[in-house]
Amino acid sequence: MERWDRVGRCAGYGAVLALSPYLLIKVLWVVGSLLGLAPIGEGFNLAGWVVLNTVTIGMAGIGIALALALVRPWGMRIPGWLVAFCAWTGAGFLVSILPYAVLSTVLDAMRGGMADSRGEDSALPGWEGALIQFSFIGMGLGLALALPAYLRRRWPEAFTARVKDGTPTAVPWAAAVAAVVGLAWLYWAVGGTLGVARPAERDTYGYLLTGVGALWALAGSAAIWMLARQRPARVPYHLLLALGWLGSGSLFAWSGWKLPLTLFVALAHPTDVTLPENLAVAAVLHLAAVVAGVGMLRSLVGSRPRTPAGTSPAPLHT
Structure with a gap:
């Protein structure tokens, strides 16, 4: 196994582990709110809160399945368009936001921490907010490394080719x-x-x-x-x-x-x-x-x- 593939596989499994706390927290929010054991988010009624978090649970599940598909053999048998669409959307959400995560963390440090700069949210304990941020950043980094390794295995010509010479086409x-x-x-x-x-x-x-x-x-x-x-x-x-x-x-x-x-x-x-x-x-x-x-x-x-x-x-x- 080439080094790049090993890095990609480790990153894929790391993305699964990173996103798991987010999935667990969201499940606990839904179950807890339905049983009256957990608070409902500010600005939401019970139905809206459950629907919103159920949608994000589904998104997290898709993200975990995607990360596994990028590293497991069965991922090469899934239709390419399906993997590409999920990876495109997931990367658009998480990989593109990594610069913001880094810069906002620097701003937090310069301002003396998240609680001092943004205020405390009584509805969201600090440890939950930290785990959610860790899940997003970890999943984004995992996709950033696992996705190119997967694409390189499945469509290697994209990594060896250059922009073709010829007659320019109209700009889309x-x-x-x-x-x-x-x-x-x-x-x-x-x-x-x-x-x-x-x-x-x-x-x-x-x-x-x-x-x-x-x-x-x-x-x-x-x-x-x-x-x-x-x-x-x-x-x-x-x-x-x-x-x-x-x-x-x-x-x-x-x-x-x-x-x-x-x-x-x-x-x-x-x-x-x-x-x-x-x-x-x-x-x-x-x-x-x-x-x-x-x-x-x-x-x-x-x-x-x-x-x-x-x-x-x-x-x-x-």
Whole structure:
């Protein structure tokens, strides 16, 4: 077994172990709230709390199954499109957020700790918050290492090819949409107030999270543009593929999660939930991000790297 495969397998099993506390905590929240033994989250009734946490339990279960599929032999027999979609969405959620996790931890340390900088939440004990953060970071790191090893085993040509030379094709519309969304988010991240209804409700962590999302959107857009223009040929194909993969996945996953929340706040007008951004503007940007993410993925699937003579790219459905 090659060293890269050994690292990937260890990372996959590590991701399973890291995400397990999150899954257990969520199960305990649901069971405890139904039995009246655990508090309900602020701003939720019992039904809403159970539904939300049941959904996240399912997502955690899918994440654990994905991590195992990346390292177990049976994972090579699963249809490629199914593994690719789950890995794309999971990486969009967790791998893309790793820069925020690192930078926010540095900010916490500079401000004297999480409790001092963000305030204490009586509904969430500190040890639960630490375990949840550990699960997210551990799963993200695990996917970041296990996924390339899996892809390298299943589609090795993507790791040996370079951007093909030839006649450039039209830049996909999705890359342009992603660039517009990324620039809008970057404008908000640097303090812009156009399209922000409640500027006073924004904080440093909100600026940071928005900025990370903007950078992934712009990086993914640039990668798709370079793949479409087929320049420069010296750039490894897998590098552009990774940037396009993570950028499009981040757009789809996070905006796919935030869009329903934004619509709920806009339609239901809950008294205890507000968002800084203008809800109509935020909804349009999230919808555009979801559509752009899907369009960028289609461009990636349709791209063909230049491979050595006598070989051909393996189809995604194998």
